[in-house]
Amino acid sequence: MAKIVLKIKGMSCQHCVVSITKALKDLKGIKDVKVSLEKGSAEVNYDDKLVTKTQMSEAVADDGYAVIN
Ligand SMILES: [Cu+2]
Numbered sequence: 001m002a003k004i005v006l007k008i009k010g011m012s013c014q015h016c017v018v019s020i021t022k023a024l025k026d027l028k029g030i031k032d033v034k035v036s037l038e039k040g041s042a043e044v045n046y047d048d049k050l051v052t053k054t055q056m057s058e059a060v061a062d063d064g065y066a067v068i069n
Pocket of ligand 1: 011012013014015016017
């Protein structure tokens, strides 16, 4: 199990938080997601054998936001 904090640009309200949480949780291998609107970040616990940071970034981008780290 691995943990990463993604910095996310473009979140403005609670809807964004829910949307990004869902986009990440829909990926295979994601165990837990905690998105913070105030910090502009998402803390993700995941299985690094099943999913990569690149896939997470793509899922966030597909949802209309950007991972900036
Ligand atoms: Cu929003």
